[in-house]
Amino acid sequence: MADAALQHNPVAGHGSAGEFEAPLFGAYSKKVGMWLFLASDSLTFGALLFAFSYNRIYTAWPTPFGKDSIINATVMTACLLSSSLTMVMAVFAAQRHDRSWTRNWILATMVFGTAFIVLHGMEWTKLIHEGLTLPGFPKSAGQMEGEFTKVSSGVPQFAATFFGLTAMHMLHVTIGVIYLGVVALRKWFLPILGALWLAGFFLIPADNVFHYGIHALLVGLIVASVILFLKPKDYDAQDVEVSGLYWHFVDLVWMFIFPLVYLMSTKV
Amino acid sequence: MHDVAHDDSKGQYFWVWGALLVLTGIEVVLGYRQVFEPVRMLEVLLVLSVIKSALIIAYFMHLKFEKAIMRWMLVISVTACFIIMYFFFFPDAGRILRLGVK
Numbered sequence: 001m002a003d004a005a006l007q008h009n010p011v012a013g014h015g016s017a018g019e020f021e022a023p024l025f026g027a028y029s030k031k032v033g034m035w036l037f038l039a040s041d042s043l044t045f046g047a048l049l050f051a052f053s054y055n056r057i058y059t060a061w062p063t064p065f066g067k068d069s070i071i072n073a074t075v076m077t078a079c080l081l082s083s084s085l086t087m088v089m090a091v092f093a094a095q096r097h098d099r100s101w102t103r104n105w106i107l108a109t110m111v112f113g114t115a116f117i118v119l120h121g122m123e124w125t126k127l128i129h130e131g132l133t134l135p136g137f138p139k140s141a142g143q144m145e146g147e148f149t150k151v152s153s154g155v156p157q158f159a160a161t162f163f164g165l166t167a168m169h170m171l172h173v174t175i176g177v178i179y180l181g182v183v184a185l186r187k188w189f190l191p192i193l194g195a196l197w198l199a200g201f202f203l204i205p206a207d208n209v210f211h212y213g214i215h216a217l218l219v220g221l222i223v224a225s226v227i228l229f230l231k232p233k234d235y236d237a238q239d240v241e242v243s244g245l246y247w248h249f250v251d252l253v254w255m256f257i258f259p260l261v262y263l264m265s266t267k268v
Numbered sequence: 269m270h271d272v273a274h275d276d277s278k279g280q281y282f283w284v285w286g287a288l289l290v291l292t293g294i295e296v297v298l299g300y301r302q303v304f305e306p307v308r309m310l311e312v313l314l315v316l317s318v319i320k321s322a323l324i325i326a327y328f329m330h331l332k333f334e335k336a337i338m339r340w341m342l343v344i345s346v347t348a349c350f351i352i353m354y355f356f357f358f359p360d361a362g363r364i365l366r367l368g369v370k
Binding site: 026043046054057061078085092241256262 | 278281282285288289292295296298299300302306307309310313314316317320321324325328329330334335337338341342345346349350353354357358361362
């Protein structure tokens with residue numbers, strides 16, 4: 001129906017019975033819906049970033065991130081930026097109905113996204129091991145008593161805003177990778193997702209926070225299964241473009257988190 | 269859906285990607301060397317982030333190629349929300365600091 005509306009020539013067909021009006025925004029409904037969702041989601045991140053900025057300015061803010069953390073975060077940023085480029089290529093391939101290259105470019109995007117999540121997970125694990133933690137986190141074996149322990153107890157807003165912002169973003173990236181996996185591989189992605197969840201659950205030690213965080217994949221598996229069961233369609237160029245909008249938004253949010261959270265807290 | 273033949277070429281997306289990487293490099297140098305004091309640094313980094321996000325929204329998210337009404341409605345509404353958030357959030361947060369937390 002949205003397609004029919006877009007292809008309709010409002011001048012030539014004016015007054016004919018049964019024809020559609022041209023859409024107000026010149027875009028199909030799925031795209032407008034995704035833009036509205038992204039606008040609302042940007043306010044969620046906006047509120048978190050405002051809270052962080054306020055704390056950063058008005059609190060005696062620690063600057064504990066050394067060279068390793070900054071290099072790691074810079075590589076993560078490069079991964080996300082590169083994933084946006086491969087996503088654009090996927091949209092182009094979908095628009096010229098090249099199914100094979102659409103799938104390949106989306107898979108490349110997923111690889112970059114997964115690399116981002118793995119690097120971020122390693123960074124979290126390292127920081128928690130060095131003492132940056134929240135009350136609800138499991139205590140890791142051999143956890144050190146260092147600079148980050150003082151930061152956690154002295155300025156609790158640091159750990160709260162760091163883990164709050166980055167966890168929210170990491171969740172979005174994870175949802176994005178699952179979303180792209182469903183668009184690219186459809187039902188064939190479900191066993192892969194299930195295997196990743198099981199592998200993560202059994203291989204990640206119980207004292208690591210991701211031993212519990214990995215259950216996000218199980219939730220994703222259930223939601224993706226329901227969606228694919230209710231509407232087992234072959235995803236077209238519009239679906240690829242809409243999924244791309246979500247992915248670019250995830251990239252965009254990181255463009256604010258990276259400088260504010262990491263670069264504003266570098267060790268002098 | 270976008271027309272495949274709209275007037276953008278693939279090359280410009282590589283330029284945008286390169287520009288985003290360069291801007292990221294500039295941010296890293298500024299942040300790591302602590303070139304400015306914190307408030308000024310926050311302002312500079314935010315300006316660079318806004319430029320990067322504008323590039324992503326305009327080119328990667330294709331908003332530049334959408335109809336003007338969609339472009340302006342999205343940009344104006346989200347910007348207005350952020351401005352309102354700013355004027356509500358920071359003065360109130362400052363007030364708590366001035367009065368002290370009892």
